Amino acid sequence: MDLYIRHLGRQDYPKTLAAMHVLTQTRTPETPDEIWCLEHPPVFTQGQAGKPEHILHSGDIPVVQSDRGGQVTYHGPGQLVVYLLLDIKRLHYGVRDLVNLIEHALIDTLAQLGVHAYAQAQAPGVYVDTPQVQAAKIAALGLRIRKGCSLHGLSFNLDMDLSPFQQINPCGYAGMPVTQVKTLCPEADMDWVRMQVITQLVNRLGHTQYQHTCDLPSTLD
Numbered sequence: 001m002d003l004y005i006r007h008l009g010r011q012d013y014p015k016t017l018a019a020m021h022v023l024t025q026t027r028t029p030e031t032p033d034e035i036w037c038l039e040h041p042p043v044f045t046q047g048q049a050g051k052p053e054h055i056l057h058s059g060d061i062p063v064v065q066s067d068r069g070g071q072v073t074y075h076g077p078g079q080l081v082v083y084l085l086l087d088i089k090r091l092h093y094g095v096r097d098l099v100n101l102i103e104h105a106l107i108d109t110l111a112q113l114g115v116h117a118y119a120q121a122q123a124p125g126v127y128v129d130t131p132q133v134q135a136a137k138i139a140a141l142g143l144r145i146r147k148g149c150s151l152h153g154l155s156f157n158l159d160m161d162l163s164p165f166q167q168i169n170p171c172g173y174a175g176m177p178v179t180q181v182k183t184l185c186p187e188a189d190m191d192w193v194r195m196q197v198i199t200q201l202v203n204r205l206g207h208t209q210y211q212h213t214c215d216l217p218s219t220l221d
Contacts, residue, residue, distance in 0.1 A: 068142035071172030078160030089148030
């Protein structure tokens with residue numbers, strides 16, 4: 001099996017972070033790649049480059065230190081989180097190749113909803129222009145590479161409470177506007193959107209054999 005696609009529902013962030021580390025540290029050149037699709041309870045995650053001043057007011061939302069790239073972001077119910085646990089050396093991908101792949105998977109998903117989205121070289125992620133604001137962020141990226149393998153991935157705002165983003169400088173940018181699929185396409189089927197993101201990612205990765213499962217990885221049992 002080239003790839004396992006795991007649909008994991010709602011998972012605690014610290015537990016998921018630890019599970020990613022275990023899989024990455026113990027995998028061998030023969031270990032199949034995995035994509036984990038899930039959402040988290042409300043949590044602010046602070047990336048490796050994160051600065052405390054970008055958390056304006058955490059309130060009752062926990063702040064968790066992460067080893068992904070980037071600054072602070074928010075995860076919560078109604079947001080699709082996809083972790084890509086890939087042997088990028090085996091796939092012959094560089095980090096920038098993987099970032100481009102993720103961004104274009106999301107851009108093409110939004111295009112199928114009639115939404116023009118784009119990436120910005122200086123700030124990884126996916127952005128849209130709305131009648132109200134320019135360059136509103138709809139998806140964030142943060143990766144880590146260890147032993148030639150990737151962990152962490154993307155968060156895509158689907159149908160969620162966006163107000164916690166006002167408690168931080170998203171990705172380290174003061175006043176950065178954020179938006180979500182529900183605002184842009186109120187009639188969109190969010191289950192379809194989730195599956196389309198996965199389809200776009202798998203097609204671009206080039207895996208010829210893959211299996212969808214709801215089973216937890218052993219590291220999350």
